[in-house]
Amino acid sequence: MSNALPDRGSARPRRVSTGKPTWRAVFRPGRVLLYVFLVSYCLSSVGAFLWIASISLKSNPEFFSTSPWSLPQSPTLDNYRDAWTTAKIGTFILNSVIVTVVSVGVTLVVSSMAAYVLSRVQFRGNNALTTFFLLGLMIPGFLVIVPLYFLLRDMHLLGSLYGLIIVYIATQIPFSIYVLTGFFRTLPQELEEAAYVDGASALKVFVKIMLPLAGPGLASVALLNGLAIWNEFFFALVFLSEESKLTLPVGLFRLSINAEYSAQWTPLFAGLVLAMIPVLIVFGVAQERITKGLTLGAVKG
């Protein structure tokens, strides 16, 4: 992966890199076309973001009276106040944070324990059990949704964040175990053995030696699961109903439905901005790791 992204140094024109100055290569006709396309693609993407941001600063009357892409005449933050308080975006974000953090955390603990045993302990039925877990990689959400709905209902977990969290953990287990067993298998045997010779207990070896060694794998799994859960729409749509319990994706969707009737559009745009900013920041900071994780998760599709 590391050589996929040219580092800053090599992206700049250098006098000796491949024998001829790269600036000349940059102005070849093919290159110019390439730039034009890249830049216009990115500009239209950024443009869409900016458009949402600009509307979020308009008042509702201004929104209806001016052209959709005019700049706000008198920028106001009222929409953000409305979005946060009356539209409950704050609650949605909080719910999403709780659901994501708890699900990712528990999935990580539970899956790393199982993956460790499956990959580093010999016992009868090990392979069968591993296959049994990996079976889950082929099961789409649609196949479980109907019985799961009634299972949660019968357990009085329908409409509660706990129910959703349990579902998220269960659905993320196969993928997490798949990645983590692969990771544990690559770790050297010697460290583990040395610790046992020193008299450490099995649990201690796992916590103090194996887990830290598997750190990068754990981080990738956590990031990918986190991204998937933060954005999950289908299960949340089906299992949640009360407004105060909604996660951000479903909450925003519900708001957009309401906006069609009430014609209160501008707070929704502010809500979109509020929903985008935290993920974009996380993304900007962790881009490299996410990129690596995504390549790792290619199998998950």
Added chain:
Amino acid sequence: MLNRQKRKLLLPFLTPALLLYAVFFLYPAGRTFYVALTSWNGITPKLPFVGLDNFRELRDDAIFRGTIRNTATFTVLGAIVLFPLALFLAFATSEKVFGARTFRFIVLAPVALSVATAALLWKFALNPNFGLVNGVLGAVNLEEWSRPWLGMESTAMIAVVLATVWHGVGIWMIFFAAAISRVPQEMKEAARIDGASSWRIFRHIVFPLIWDVTRILLVLWIIGALQAFAFIFAMTGGGPFNATNVFGTYLYSAAFVESRFGYAAAIAIVMFGLILCFTAIVTRLTRRETVQY
């Protein structure tokens, strides 16, 4: 000795994952096969067994046949837009270009947005009254091109596909970039010294070497596209007049709008069967992917 020590961990370490996975994932998946054989409405305590009636009804259901067509259209149209675009972006940003990192960030950024957020963004951009797209068309004197994109049967599917691709293209770009980065630098350099253009390097060196990966990604796209739901649900709800109604949206409305849970389960089984077929193809393709370079 060592292994005996570790065996003490077996039960406590395996049980939590096994329990959660079996009860909340595997069991419901299995039960769907039974529910599909009933005409359950979710209220009666007993599930009325009807055999294969649901599948027979599916066979004669004009809307379901429509969803097959729409899912296929979505899959094919999506691949046609997504693959050339992702491949181009991956190759372009793998070359020595200014700001490759920034380009990648911008292309990848939508992935981080929730599908619902991205879908709403595009729903607004395509809105006939206040949308960005019609606004821009008006500003460049192409007013006659502007239309209610999501409200017309002819354009709704294209709009949904474009939004889906815009959201996900970054991931596919990363997959392709990873494959491209495994193409030996010396081969590209040698061709460049011989005066080959970027296009020819791509066409004759890079593309043949990543063809295997491309095949696998294509099948993965198909598996994902068969399950398309969130974008379509949030942007069009399957409309107008079922023009964008796919497996996912039809299943959702059968189950959670009409309370026909047996019928919905039967749709899920059909989807699952198709996904299994394509998964089998991926597995075979992956096994053959042993090209060394």
